Amino acid sequence: MSETIKDPFEGLTKGNSAGNAEPFRIFSEWFVEAEKAESNDPNAMSVATVDENGLPNVRMVLLKEVDERGFVFYTNYESAKGREVLSSGKAALCFHWKSLRRCVRVRGPVVQVADEEADAYYASRARGSRIGAWASKQSRPLESRFALEKEVARYTAKFGFGEIPRPAHWSGFRVQPVEIEFWQDRPFRLHDRLVFKRDALDAAWTIQRLYP
Template sequence: MEIDQWRREYLLGGLRRAELKPAPIAQFSQWLEEVVKAGLQDPTAMCLATVDAAGQPSQRIVLLKGFDERGFVFYTNLESKKAREMAHNPRVSLLFPWHPLERQIVVTGEVASVAREDAEAYFQSRPLDSQLAAWASRQSQPLSSREELQTQFEAVKARYAESPIPMPDFWGGYRVAPLEVEFWQGGGNRLHDRFIYRADDCGNWSVERLSP
């Protein structure tokens, strides 16, 4: 396969400074709405990048579960690999890869735990099987087989067959407070449009165009 020759032109449209909202969350909200209207699969899927104690980055896809001026929220096992890495280094990055619309958004910021009552409210809104799965999976820990995982799931299901499912102590949410947010729109001849929002110490945002 001659993958070095695989390429396509990005011709869906450009991005101009006059079109941008004053703050990145408002711009993100507009683009997310357009992505949803376009019918993209998994519009809230985002790549979360963290760094371990040795300086080794790692990435995985998580789902955005809320956002506002304070930042971007997701939920996970608090004993997972990503949680351990975020405890060591709270600086993280998010990437929203909306390829069908020839768009990307990159968020750089610091992560902090969401309030437990907020995590509780979200946990109770999840489908019952998803609640059970949170108990059954010791995320990122070695597992001997698929059968072992299924056995753990069935055991938890039996345990809570007649009672509400509580949120595990090892489960919760994080909010990424953005320091920089970059909006990328593909352009013809690789002349893409890139704008980056940066926050100052007072929380005010500036916008700068970047070379593609």
């Protein structure tokens, strides 16, 4: 007899709609499990953007906050990802928790976090990371490793033992989802997929199962 596997989305598609909090509740539950199961960076996620030529770009970053307002990450606004997000105002995210055989995909418009939020998170970072935000001209050509180390030394000397202010070009983005898809591995590639969609940020979600 084949093993019976519990349906992780049982009952969710009844009525084909959900309140604003429902997908965030599922994400929160999955994320708690990922924090227990993943040995490194359970908050790692890929961020996909599009450049000025319409060519997709993707890279890994770390999720720093999530609630019903969206998914937050921080970066240098003058980096490739920063410029592309600011230009298009849109992004897509993907979480892959290999140990749990789960994946979550997110798409939606992007807004900048408030200065107060960025200041609070920046202040929580290690001192070396705060120096790095000043020293690194992210995504731009670097002539040598020594050149980077020289910039680190310059800003270390500049700030000494005092406070290190947040650079104006370094802040956070909040991806406000209009689509969140949950994927759960199943035998024989007959996976479970459930997608939440909404037409506006204040609208209720619709729920749809997808073929694997």
